[in-house]
Amino acid sequence: MPAPVPAACNCGPRCIGGRSGWRWRWPAAARWPGHGQRVSDTRRRERNAVAPVKKKKGAGHWMDARAGRNERLQHLQTAMGERGMSALVCTRNLNVLLASGFWPVLGAVVAIVTPEPRVLLAVPEDVGELARAGWADLVCPYQAGTLERIGAAPAGLFAVLGKLLEPLVGRGGIIGVEAGTGSLPASYASLQVYGDTLRAWLGASFPHATQAPADDLLAHQRMVPTAWERARIGVSCELAAAAFREGAQQLREKVAETEAVLPFREAFVAHATAHEGVCRADSYFYCMSGPHAARAWASFQQSRPAPVHRHVPILMHCNSYADGYWTDLTRTYVLGKPDPRLAAIFHAVQHASEAARAAIRPGVRGRDVDAAARVVLTNAGYGKYFPHGLGHGVGFSAIDHGEPPRLHPASDDVLEAGMVFNVEPGVYIDGWGGVRDCNMVAVTGDGCELLSPFHLKTEDWCIPI
Amino acid sequence: MPAPVPAACNCGPRCIGGRSGWRWRWPAAARWPGHGQRVSDTRRRERNAVAPVKKKKGAGHWMDARAGRNERLQHLQTAMGERGMSALVCTRNLNVLLASGFWPVLGAVVAIVTPEPRVLLAVPEDVGELARAGWADLVCPYQAGTLERIGAAPAGLFAVLGKLLEPLVGRGGIIGVEAGTGSLPASYASLQVYGDTLRAWLGASFPHATQAPADDLLAHQRMVPTAWERARIGVSCELAAAAFREGAQQLREKVAETEAVLPFREAFVAHATAHEGVCRADSYFYCMSGPHAARAWASFQQSRPAPVHRHVPILMHCNSYADGYWTDLTRTYVLGKPDPRLAAIFHAVQHASEAARAAIRPGVRGRDVDAAARVVLTNAGYGKYFPHGLGHGVGFSAIDHGEPPRLHPASDDVLEAGMVFNVEPGVYIDGWGGVRDCNMVAVTGDGCELLSPFHLKTEDWCIPI
Structure with a gap:
């Protein structure tokens, strides 16, 4: 008793x-x-x-x-x-x-x-x-x-x-x-x-x-978050988007990966501090650049105390929270102009993201959305370099790959209006590097809403030096 | 099977x-x-x-x-x-x-x-x-x-x-x-x-x-960490100490608590990045200032998006890790000169810390070390404003108040050479503020080693404006 x-x-x-x-x-x-x-x-x-x-x-x-x-x-x-x-x-x-x-x-x-x-x-x-x-x-x-x-x-x-x-x-x-x-x-x-x-x-x-x-x-x-919870996840995404926008402007070569994330974290805190109605907010940014970015397929990211260089992919991963509502976002940048291979992979990954978002609507299975992105990468010759599923539920969870709905070749999860998840196609080539684009979306009545509408084009990913 | x-x-x-x-x-x-x-x-x-x-x-x-x-x-x-x-x-x-x-x-x-x-x-x-x-x-x-x-x-x-x-x-x-x-x-x-x-x-x-x-x-x-583990905890403390030293120099009035911690975090990352043999390191700094610091007796700390001011206590709490070995540290600063009340509390808290460290040696019970600090605060008139135990094991744990050895009025834990724990006397007065000094120590053969030898005097706690 x-x-x-x-x-x-x-x-x-x-x-x-x-x-x-x-x-x-x-x-x-x-x-x-x-x-x-x-x-x-x-x-x-x-x-x-x-x-x-x-x-x-x-x-x-x-x-x-x-x-x-x-x-x-x-x-x-x-x-x-x-x-x-x-x-x-x-x-x-x-x-x-x-x-x-x-x-x-x-x-x-x-x-x-x-x-x-x-x-x-x-x-x-x-x-x-x-x-x-x-x-x-x-x-x-x-x-x-x-x-x-x-x-x-x-x-x-x-x-x-x-x-x-x-x-x-x-x-x-x-x-x-x-x-x-x-x-x-x-x-x-x-x-x-x-x-x-x-x-x-x-x-x-x-x-x-x-x-x-x-x-x-x-x-x-x-x-399936409620309308109110979706709005809170939306606020969380807004704060992270602002951090990406401002942090990317301060990317510089020869700075250690562990230090390259600091401007992103600082900008995040500044925006969260200024946002009425947000009490507890913080971010985990991780930077993986050059050949190290080829390991970004893992279920966790890890910045190294080694410098970033120009002309190589600089993968910037973020999990952040605002009062318990989480984001899972990634952009990949390059300092200076990308060489043709990197430019081609940027294009393929962005195209895969767009194809996936175009396939999202109520009633579609998770495997079908995964396939919409995977076929783009496969046709571009990068299919075998995309070793993970396309996405998973995010919002209450930060990075749980098993959180429904799963976008994965084996997923029978059926999308419903209101669901929130990430869409994260990537290409990881051993010895060369990795490129991932990870957005958060909400399923609407007849399609999807992009909760992370920032840095969507190749020119946004290229930082002038 | x-x-x-x-x-x-x-x-x-x-x-x-x-x-x-x-x-x-x-x-x-x-x-x-x-x-x-x-x-x-x-x-x-x-x-x-x-x-x-x-x-x-x-x-x-x-x-x-x-x-x-x-x-x-x-x-x-x-x-x-x-x-x-x-x-x-x-x-x-x-x-x-x-x-x-x-x-x-x-x-x-x-x-x-x-x-x-x-x-x-x-x-x-x-x-x-x-x-x-x-x-x-x-x-x-x-x-x-x-x-x-x-x-x-x-x-x-x-x-x-x-x-x-x-x-x-x-x-x-x-x-x-x-x-x-x-x-x-x-x-x-x-x-x-x-x-x-x-x-x-x-x-x-x-x-x-x-x-x-x-x-x-x-x-x-x-x-009881091994000699090697104690050395790793020592490295973790060194990195945090460097962050306190550099971060405190950048404390400024009218900056939000959520932003006041950023220079501390940045300095931590810079030192960890430069430290050979450290792979994964990060810090959680929290700032609680003025009357808000009166709530720092809680088992967790929380920075607010509200500005810090001169002449009031600015309590800066840190939990940080280097490859899994944790610190638990606090200093309390003031921008400008402390008024007589704050100066008296600074002195009492520092004196309580010193008395506790002087009482530490193998064979002593946790309650006796707690008493050594508590009697100092009681004699100074602040006994009733020190509502928590004096310390607990830290190193593998970050902030578990139940982790042995416990320094607490009810603790029968007997100290042994090699143990590592924190010593955290504090004074928290509703409506006014709070002051805490939290150090990490290791028990030696006949006394104690201070693992956080920085900002030990009142003049270190006073930031010129």
Whole structure:
């Protein structure tokens, strides 16, 4: 059984506490106002409107995620209903963001979705007002540690989770849980993982309930962002595009790859800082140039402390985030004029990108979009130098090649309006170098919208020296 | 049972394959030389010498981790022997580094330590030559995906793991596994986690073997770095110190906190790029100034897009890595002269740091070192404004407050020569601001060595305007 939490609550009859007889009192140490209180009907109605993100003067730097609540929770409610789930428990940062609109920093945050649907968050006390950015109906802080007790997240966390889950599954029911392999975007210098502890605790605390893997349910939810989430991913792409535009202007020969990325990162921070409504944003830029770029087919990129030179491909890869919504973008530049071989490969890769985008529309399979790009490269003689799939879901995930929808020769994923993914044809030739063009797109009602409309032509890729 | 891998091996009688009759053939696609081959006795003897890291001209940018092998493996062998383990399986990036000297990028790398001791690594093919940086005796690549099959790490990984573990635990035995909650340092834009999949697969594949949680064994191993590992942590601290020295000179008023960190990050990259033997290095700097710095007691830091001002505390926090070895450092600066209150708090915090360092030696408990600093702050009237423990293990971990040894009022951890941790007294006053001094130290035979000897005096903390 969950550890007892001495508490009393005055949240009113809609408080989750009221349903099981237990009550929650806010610790004196809770340092931010308004949490744990019932969200008024008026405010809830306000939240329900799905509106695009606006750069609203005076809105402050906190993202107002509440506008994204209703569409996402309706989808979650439907999916949970189909599986008869009494509770869906999310611990991984991308799934907590999906469920609550709040992106955890270190990861020791758990979101519970109820069938009503409501969203309950258990957060370490020091997460403080950050959790206000989301649309959770109830935010329950727990003490990770005090001067009397060395911090151990699970003890404090499980006490709160026990209280939240008891009315939902105390007498039985199905608990949706993350059970499988997954990819966690980095949001800070480190992230917490639970190992077996959460699942074991759930089993011991709620012996009448059944745990059901919810990984595919969550992946499917992430695969089709809501209108509000697409707009947030769009903002993330805008910031990265600005960084590419300004960073590329400062590319210089003889600068180390590790240093060539700095102007891109700086420009990213400057734009993110100036963007109203963006709270936490940063970028991972990697530069691979000359023969080193031939290894950019790998699932990760790596800048070296070696200089970039003129007339060779300079592949610039970016993963960046704004409040949990990620980009995956690449452009390949050259200092000076490209020689005929490089010019031909630039042209083939750009042509492959355009062909892929032209093939995107609802109802098309991932393999068909992959083929549209691959046939262009094959006809140009570069087919065997394109060893990876054309794309994968991006937005909640940063770089997970298995995130649906997959654009790959073996993919049967069918595109739907609203999906967001990358399109990344590339040519990698050992000993010579590599060229990749990676864009992000959203599927529209009858085609696709390019979320990264910058540096689309060969002349944009050639930096004067 | 593990999936069959068609393979044949010519590694010789010392190859792990030779013990169970199966043999390993290197895929044609393996793109780097010398792996999967038996390590010669001569080379192994060379590896056994524990030597400090030198900036050796011409050594290239790959860290040579092999010098760190012997001391670490002896410790692991002893610990496994005490528990009768036939295999120790590490998936978390900090534990793979501990076992193999190689720090995974995305995380889909597994290290197996055998009782002999040997270290076997299963790595995705695209990790390529990076894995050479470590001291593994056998590096086995697996295909995460091809154009015929969409990438799914577990399938390819488990096939290789099955082959490696069969001779060790196929007939029974104890498998040490990571089972508990833990903190993963971020090494790339995202990290893989396994959920239940690895444990479930182990149980199904090796039904005669027992899985034993090895979290405390691994934490104890990380708690006392070897001489070679301490030297690597020292290099990591040197790079961060250089970044603090140069970054602080460029602090200016009216710059946003999110932008104030950029000169620190740039200087870090420049020094890391110039440092022979450092391959992958980056830093997370966070700036919290004025009243915002009062929230720097939290377990994470967060720069805001708001400007820094003169005469108020500007708390600059850093977590940085060099090839997997982390720092946790903080200095607090002021633009112009501090007013009497800030000057008094600067003095109290610095005095608390010095008192703590003076108390450190083998045999002392963590609570006693915490008390040495706490009494200084209490006597100065700031005791109630120091709400967290004094420090925790750092090096393999970035910011895990539970990583031993803990310096905390409730800690019974006893210090040993060789331990590395941080010492971070702070004063946080709501509405006013916060001041913290965070250093890294190593316990010596009779005291402590300061690994971050920079900006130790009040005049260093005052930036002329």
